[in-house]
Amino acid sequence: MTRTLIEVPLDHVLDHPLNAHVVSERDRRKIANNIRRTGRYPPLIVRALTPESEYYPGEEGYYQILDGHQRRLIFVDLVEEGYDQFANGHENLAHLEDAAALTEQWAHQVDILYLDPPYPGVTGYETYHVLDSVFAGRLVPTQRSVWSTARFSLQLLDLLGKAQEIPLWVISYGSVGTTLKEILGLVAAYRPAQAVVVEYAHLQAIARTEVAEANREFIILARGEKHA
Numbered sequence: 001m002t003r004t005l006i007e008v009p010l011d012h013v014l015d016h017p018l019n020a021h022v023v024s025e026r027d028r029r030k031i032a033n034n035i036r037r038t039g040r041y042p043p044l045i046v047r048a049l050t051p052e053s054e055y056y057p058g059e060e061g062y063y064q065i066l067d068g069h070q071r072r073l074i075f076v077d078l079v080e081e082g083y084d085q086f087a088n089g090h091e092n093l094a095h096l097e098d099a100a101a102l103t104e105q106w107a108h109q110v111d112i113l114y115l116d117p118p119y120p121g122v123t124g125y126e127t128y129h130v131l132d133s134v135f136a137g138r139l140v141p142t143q144r145s146v147w148s149t150a151r152f153s154l155q156l157l158d159l160l161g162k163a164q165e166i167p168l169w170v171i172s173y174g175s176v177g178t179t180l181k182e183i184l185g186l187v188a189a190y191r192p193a194q195a196v197v198v199e200y201a202h203l204q205a206i207a208r209t210e211v212a213e214a215n216r217e218f219i220i221l222a223r224g225e226k227h228a
């Protein structure tokens with residue numbers, strides 16, 4: 001029998017009706033704490049239920065637990081308490097520093113630069129700093145950003161100049177105060193780029209409805225030639 005690791009919605013994983021294995025409340029708390037702390041757990045062992053199965057629920061896409069009844073119950077509790085996001089198993093770092101300074105410091109050990117700066121022409125982003133405040137542990141005062149102005153290009157060139165060693169750049173821009181041609185031109189100063197244009201007409205950071213409706217979002221991908 002082969003085993004494959006798959007992701008299954010919690011409500012599609014069914015107990016075996018004859019399961020009699022019970023874990024003490026104390027042990028269950030211990031397992032739950034461990035999952036909360038590490039985000040890791042041994043995968044449940046399940047079998048797919050087919051119309052030929054004894055306890056087929058009448059619909060495809062359901063699985064019966066062979067091992068992991070207690071873990072399923074623990075997951076249900078964890079989701080109920082709002083813990084439905086699990087750690088990725090890495091020691092992540094969050095910094096509240098200027099992007100150019102961070103890039104300079106980390107470029108040599110980074111695989112992807114994902115840049116989602118305030119867009120030129122969209123000053124609403126200057127009050128959009130929820131994550132900044134969460135990371136700082138206090139309400140960070142809002143401030144005008146050069147990224148939001150027509151002078152953003154120098155910032156972008158400076159930052160990308162510091163990101164030469166990063167194999168892949170993923171850059172997000174909106175069309176209000178720039179054009180795809182302009183961004184591609186700036187990126188092309190360093191490396192060839194491709195773009196995807198997305199209709200994105202409901203950007204709350206844009207005050208006027210007609211401007212928001214005309215808005216397009218650009219996702220630019222640029223792989224360094226030596227990493228291609």
Ligand SMILES: C[S@@+](CC[C@H](N)C(=O)[O-])C[C@H]1O[C@@H](n2cnc3c(N)ncnc32)[C@H](O)[C@@H]1O
Nearest residue numbers: 097098099100116117118125128129131132145
């Ligand atoms: C469009 S938002 C990106 C938000 C984020 N990707 C998200 O989805 O929550 C732009 C972010 O860039 C931050 N920012 C502005 N200037 C910056 C700089 N020089 N260095 C680093 N971050 C900056 C802003 O505070 C804001 O949080």
